[in-house]
Amino acid sequence: KRQIIIDCDPGLDDAVALLVAFAASDMMDVVGITTVAGNVPAPLTLRNARIIRELAGKGREIPVCGGAPVPLLRDPVTAEDFHGTTGLGGIPFPKPRVRASRANAVNFLVRTLRAAKGFPMTLVVTGPMTNVALALTIAPDIREGLKEIVVMGGADTEGGNITPHAEFNIFADPHAAQAVFQSGIPMRVLNLDVTHQMLTSDEQVDRVRALGSPVAIRAADLLAASNQLEEQGKGRKAPLHDPSTILALLRPDLFEGPMATVSVELQAGERFGRTVPDYRQDGHIRWYNKVDADAVFSEMLGQLARYGE
Ligand code: BDR
Numbered sequence: 001k002r003q004i005i006i007d008c009d010p011g012l013d014d015a016v017a018l019l020v021a022f023a024a025s026d027m028m029d030v031v032g033i034t035t036v037a038g039n040v041p042a043p044l045t046l047r048n049a050r051i052i053r054e055l056a057g058k059g060r061e062i063p064v065c066g067g068a069p070v071p072l073l074r075d076p077v078t079a080e081d082f083h084g085t086t087g088l089g090g091i092p093f094p095k096p097r098v099r100a101s102r103a104n105a106v107n108f109l110v111r112t113l114r115a116a117k118g119f120p121m122t123l124v125v126t127g128p129m130t131n132v133a134l135a136l137t138i139a140p141d142i143r144e145g146l147k148e149i150v151v152m153g154g155a156d157t158e159g160g161n162i163t164p165h166a167e168f169n170i171f172a173d174p175h176a177a178q179a180v181f182q183s184g185i186p187m188r189v190l191n192l193d194v195t196h197q198m199l200t201s202d203e204q205v206d207r208v209r210a211l212g213s214p215v216a217i218r219a220a221d222l223l224a225a226s227n228q229l230e231e232q233g234k235g236r237k238a239p240l241h242d243p244s245t246i247l248a249l250l251r252p253d254l255f256e257g258p259m260a261t262v263s264v265e266l267q268a269g270e271r272f273g274r275t276v277p278d279y280r281q282d283g284h285i286r287w288y289n290k291v292d293a294d295a296v297f298s299e300m301l302g303q304l305a306r307y308g309e
């Protein structure tokens with residue numbers, strides 16, 4: 001079974017990704033959640049991760065550690081327009097009761113990955129890569145504890161979502177992303193070229209809601225809030241960005257894409273934060289660009305159906 005750490009900035013779609021990962025406990029153990037500033041400031045992403053952990057009934061099993069409150073070099077950017085001021089679309093959740101770990105996210109990553117050398121773990125990143133870049137900087141040896149890093153971020157042919165060139169997670173900390181892409185660690189990238197092929201329809205939201213369990217109903221609320229904000233901002237349904245990382249781990253057969261090396265545009269200007277894949281067979285990064293979107297949704301539905309069983 002895969003051991004995974006999820007580094008995230010919840011975020012409506014991060015929250016759904018967490019719910020899918022917890023559900024798939026026969027395929028993956030979530031050994032910890034680390035949070036980072038991104039969609040909303042760091043205190044809120046930490047709080048939201050605690051909320052979702054408790055919603056899934058995992059309050060005491062899985063540590064949640066708060067991480068970097070600001071990006072490495074650039075000024076902070078947030079995405080309240082797409083996640084609401086709380087980061088969870090204003091959906092009312094009970095106050096989380098189980099505390100966050102005392103460990104900082106970066107220290108947790110270093111300690112946990114160092115201990116994982118004989119049986120490397122998977123790191124899933126669904127927010128800006130600040131924590132990961134910091135961990136790799138202070139402890140480069142943690143790569144030996146990493147099987148692969150699966151990230152949501154970037155875009156090539158699709159162009160950006162926060163600027164015409166840049167995708168949010170990369171734009172929010174492009175220097176961190178550059179450090180992680182250039183680390184040589186095997187990666188898979190769920191980028192906009194593929195997530196824009198997975199827009200959630202109203203009918204799909206209804207199917208999640210019809211599962212009927214309290215968790216499934218909350219998942220439907222999260223997807224519906226995402227759709228509503230995306231419709232306001234972009235005039236279309238919300239892509240299944242962050243859940244696609246977990247779904248690609250569960251069903252790699254549903255995703256396709258070439259190998260590449262990837263760099264990030266760091267020069268000030270209109271292309272700032274753009275990912276630039278160089279497609280080459282000897283690249284260490286799989287750049288997904290094709291997906292069987294209906295089958296991915298069915299997989300997600302099947303996982304969410306396990307709540308309340
Ligand atoms: C990414 O940006 C965030 O707003 C989402 O949570 C997702 O991780 C999509 O560009």
Ligand code: CA
Nearest residue numbers: 011014126127
């Ligand atoms: Ca995210």
